[in-house]
Amino acid sequence: MQTMKTKVAIIGSGPAGLLLGQLLYKAGIEHVIVEQRSADYVASRIRAGILEQVSVDLLEQAGVDQNLKEKGLPHSGIEILTNGQKFRVDLSALTQGKQVTVYGQTEVTKDLMQAREQAGLCSFYESNDVQIHDFYNAPKVTFESNGTHYQIECDFIAGCDGYHGVCRASVSQDKIKTFEKVYPFGWLGVLADVPPVADELIYVQSERGFALCSMRSETRSRYYIQVPLTDHVENWSDDQFWEELKNRLDPESREKLVTGPSIEKSIAPLRSFVTEPMRFGKLFLAGDAAHIVPPTGAKGLNLAASDIAYLSSALIEFYTQGSEQGIDQYSEKCLQRVWKAERFSWWMTHLLHRFETESEFDHKIKQAELSYILGSTAGQTTLAENYVGLPYEIKPLDHLKHAS
Numbered sequence: 001m002q003t004m005k006t007k008v009a010i011i012g013s014g015p016a017g018l019l020l021g022q023l024l025y026k027a028g029i030e031h032v033i034v035e036q037r038s039a040d041y042v043a044s045r046i047r048a049g050i051l052e053q054v055s056v057d058l059l060e061q062a063g064v065d066q067n068l069k070e071k072g073l074p075h076s077g078i079e080i081l082t083n084g085q086k087f088r089v090d091l092s093a094l095t096q097g098k099q100v101t102v103y104g105q106t107e108v109t110k111d112l113m114q115a116r117e118q119a120g121l122c123s124f125y126e127s128n129d130v131q132i133h134d135f136y137n138a139p140k141v142t143f144e145s146n147g148t149h150y151q152i153e154c155d156f157i158a159g160c161d162g163y164h165g166v167c168r169a170s171v172s173q174d175k176i177k178t179f180e181k182v183y184p185f186g187w188l189g190v191l192a193d194v195p196p197v198a199d200e201l202i203y204v205q206s207e208r209g210f211a212l213c214s215m216r217s218e219t220r221s222r223y224y225i226q227v228p229l230t231d232h233v234e235n236w237s238d239d240q241f242w243e244e245l246k247n248r249l250d251p252e253s254r255e256k257l258v259t260g261p262s263i264e265k266s267i268a269p270l271r272s273f274v275t276e277p278m279r280f281g282k283l284f285l286a287g288d289a290a291h292i293v294p295p296t297g298a299k300g301l302n303l304a305a306s307d308i309a310y311l312s313s314a315l316i317e318f319y320t321q322g323s324e325q326g327i328d329q330y331s332e333k334c335l336q337r338v339w340k341a342e343r344f345s346w347w348m349t350h351l352l353h354r355f356e357t358e359s360e361f362d363h364k365i366k367q368a369e370l371s372y373i374l375g376s377t378a379g380q381t382t383l384a385e386n387y388v389g390l391p392y393e394i395k396p397l398d399h400l401k402h403a404s
């Protein structure tokens with residue numbers, strides 16, 4: 001058994017863990033990352049791709065925004081297609097100039113991994129039997145990697161290990177409360193090297209179900225269609241996918257849609273999930289370990305980023321000023337933002353998807369709501385200010401310094 005000491009042990013090397021590592025490094029705070037999968041696996045996972053301005057700002061502060069600046073596509077509006085008609089929601093005009101950036105989460109992960117490698121920071125990949133211990137008192141992490149058994153003694157553990165991780169599961173049941181909603185459908189997603197059907201994202205509400213036209217670049221598109229949970233990806237040929245997508249689009253988009261072979265195809269279930277609290281003594285949960293949103297509002301990565309903004313700020317404050325204020329407020333501050341993003345993602349999901357169980361009355365009410373939202377500046381503003389990201393108070397991380 002090899003014993004190590006560090007200040008912060010980060011469990012999980014997804015966007016949350018990597019971003020926390022990068023911000024701690026910039027502040028000169030020693031840490032390690034323990035990840036159960038291989039680096040290749042982590043860098044190749046396909047996920048969503050919309051960044052709020054506050055997430056872009058945080059990546060800039062972390063010094064990992066070079067590719068993002070070059071290749072990210074700023075978007076100042078989105079389209080909503082309903083009843084065969086497209087409406088543009090002018091995000092920027094409704095939110096005093098704010099916009100979102102289209103940049104794949106896979107790219108964010110790769111940029112962070114590259115920065116980490118360049119800085120020579122410690123990550124244990126392919127770690128088995130990761131366990132966390134004594135996190136109310138003297139935290140420790142044990143695991144096996146590359147044939148060696150490790151014990152890491154640390155001041156804090158950051159549980160950034162996603163929905164299926166070990167950190168949340170290690171908290172005793174009487175100290176934690178979870179809230180959950182599982183939706184009765186999934187998203188079948190296709191990635192293809194074809195130019196996007198439009199310059200902006202199109203969220204589609206149709207009688208055949210929801211669809212989304214998104215993109216990764218000017219030559220790579222990401223499309224989704226709502227499918228029953230009982231569907232299997234093997235049963236969807238590329239041709240069938242394109243056919244069904246076309247059936248949900250308006251005639252103009254149908255005409256313009258360029259199809260091609262998929263380079264990735266998968267079905268993701270939709271879920272809303274929140275854990276309260278997000279701190280247990282010296283263990284903090286962040287990102288998907290603490291909460292899940294359905295992808296309709298594009299909030300998953302952005303919520304992970306805001307958790308990390310609060311957590312990094314709290315840890316930096318603790319190590320530079322000896323103050324525990326940020327640590328004590330971590331859970332409450334995160335959860336305020338989390339629940340608002342949960343509400344927005346749930347609302348977008350309800351409004352735009354077809355629910356098998358909904359009555360004709362429910363359906364009509366939803367159509368009326370959508371019509372109201374799109375026909376009213378107040379309605380559109382509600383959508384726009386949530387979509388671009390609600391503001392959050394965070395002390396500027398200008399006390400970050402480059403570690404030599």
Ligand code: APR
Pocket residue numbers: 011012013014015016017034035036037042047048105127130160161162163164165166167286287288289299300301302304
């Ligand atoms: N030990 C170590 N690592 C683990 C363990 C474990 N027991 N369990 C899971 N992990 C790793 C996973 O392999 C994964 O690499 O933790 C990482 C968690 O990463 P993500 O699932 O990407 O979660 P997070 O970093 O919070 O990212 C949030 O990702 O899923 C999207 O919608 C989500 O956009 C959001 C973002």
Ligand code: PHB
Pocket residue numbers: 047048049050201212214215222295296297298
């Ligand atoms: C994506 O591009 O993958 C994407 C975009 C917007 C969403 C969800 C996913 O709401």
